[in-house]
Amino acid sequence: MLQNNEASPEISLYSSIVNFRTISLCFCLIFSFIFSGCSSTSTSKSGVAKATVLYNDSYFRPVMIPTTAEVFELPEEMVTEIQRDYARSAGTNGQKKAINLWLAEYINAQDGGFEYRDHYTRMASVTALERAGNCMSLVILSTAIAEAFNVPVKFQDIDVEPIWDRRGGFYLVNGHVNMKLLHRDEPNTINIQTSEILVDFLPERSVRAYRTKKISRETLAGMYFNNVAAEALVRNDYDLAYALIKRAIDLDPYYVNSINTLAVIYRHKGLDAQAETAYRHVLKLESENVTTLYNLAIILGEQNRLEEWKEVHKVLELARINNPFYYFDMAQQAYFEKQYQEALVWYKRAVERADYRHEFYFGLSRAYWATGDERRAKKSMEKAIDLSLDVNNQHRYKGKLQAMMRH
Template sequence: MLNALSPCVECVMNRTILLLVIMLTSLFCGCASQAPEPAQDLHAYFHDQHFSPANGLPSADELFDLPDEAVVSLKRELMRSKSFLQQNNVMMHEWLANYINAADGGFRYADNVTRLASDTFNDREGNCLSLVVLTAALAEEIGVKVEFQEIGIPPVWDRQGGFYLVNGHINLKLLPQDNGNVFNISTRSIQIDFLPERAMQGYKKQRVNKSTVISMFYNNIAAEALVDGDYDRAYGLLKLALAEQSHFLPALNTLAVLYRYKGLSSQAEALYQYTLRVNPEDMNALNNYAIMLSAQDRLDEWADVHKVLELARIRNPYYYYGMAQQAYFDKDYQDALLWYKRAIAKADYRHEFYFGLSRTYWVTGDEMRAQQSLKKALSLTTDGQHKRRYQSKLHAMSSH
């Protein structure tokens, strides 16, 4: 996890960095059920007097609601396929997987904002949590059962504004219908995975229920509201997340971060301490609590949590990226190359790491590797502004 206390990271970012957990990606693998946990009374940790009520917060049902035209389209296509299903012994969950057509782009993965099912259907794209919610909504309309799974893969790091967002991972399976005593050879469940180029196998998975998915969704859009500076909306959404799952630690962490940004330091600390009583090794809470202790010059307490975080820091690609950036600006180019390569070894999917590597190669006179690295950065980015920037620089390199 991110060690946001690292001086090199802070000088690059020029502001304190906090960790949020946000579910943006989707992967699949092997089998453990979510253990039920008792609801906790969090009344003492809510502070409504510091926030104004936010309007237009979606209900849990609205997250999965489909527009009428989506339901009509779905059922019309199903009716058209009825004879084919019967003649070819195709089960409903197989038909739905084909309708969604995840492998061939029926709905497009877009790693950006989290959308309601209705918006995802209309836009034909969304991040993986959005697409999982849409798939579950479509499945419910035609009586197909689903199973949600959270995947324990290494964290995918993203950065928005003054926050690092730690992207979590979730997918779902479409389950075959129970036909009683009727034997059907096609009884396998079908994995639905919208994350391009990362269909990983072998990671531990945990089955999660719909209530947890709802909490994930609320935490996602609360984190997005927090990044946008809409604190009242973020607070309302986090209360909804915790009403669904009072033990959902990512939402507790996000709420503590929100309190910190509102200047409610004692309330944030109480929530960090509560979260760490629930799970003493929750790295996001430890990280953000350490930031608070450091800012308050409580160095002995900071040292206690920092011991745990130090090991986590070396697994964070942005730690190496921050070191690389600092070395580049200090004109220690060979060190910069070393740090950029280490960042890429940890997260080879981040275009900015390759861009940093490219410009460092360029100033050292290695024009071939500079162009190769910039082409890699261009292939990885999905942002139009970055694409234009990289294309322009590639053209300049070629014309050099």
């Protein structure tokens, strides 16, 4: 399970990986989880070696990657232009808005000034040009701009409900990160009541109910490199993924999602012994980390270590029922076996757990149509269209809906 912080989602963010293979391979059912999101248990570092001891460089070709500083770097001409814009904002009375408020308005994430793109993690210079990306991209860009103005910031890991996705044979569970621009005293500025301005795709009222955890700049950078490592792994670029995840672990050697991602890379390279060592390292930090238990169970099962497998399987059965794609896969299997009423039951259960997935509603629409419920079939197809951000999917769904309307 790779955890992707974005999380995407959005709530999409940063990624961490799980490598889980099942006997039934319906719908690319390689349970490699890229788990993007928040750790559910506290990390105890006492007596646990840094994860840097887990590196095995001899199995990978060296790859050049950006430095951490380059991730947060903006072109000088862009910084100069933003500074000029702020200077010009004073108007005739010579007074300017507080710099943190002005920067938040300049970024304009909540009102469409920044396009959300799931699973699109980029460094500040790229994000600034495209004005698009996931929540991690938004935070990286906002940090770069804030640093150009010497505006202090606060990074936050938001404990939102996990958002499930699937790409390239991986499950992804997306979490969420955001940041706040803090107040900076300066002359000739208009003071505002709040000293912290939220930068997020989501309005503050939407995330206020969730627990937040303040994280350091190093941990944020580690999450960034974990995210891009997960994206490289989905593309089967193992050398790049390994180089990126090493940087992530160097930045925060106790961030369990990065260690888990390293283990999944080893698994995909056929290095099962190294993967198991990494998984067990995570369990020393978080003994009930479900992502890692999933992956460890695969190795134990493949090696016929059944007594050890039974110990983790008890926990895994509970975790499986929380994965909406489990129900979706069951629905797909029932649908293609023409068990349409059964398919409806499974599709509905998938939707109950993840009502933001367009393909769940598409499947539900087809099942309703097969059972003769045309009204619900059309309604579900409309929902699939509304939720889909992919143009090709939208055209496909609209074509299906038009065919229904002509029926």
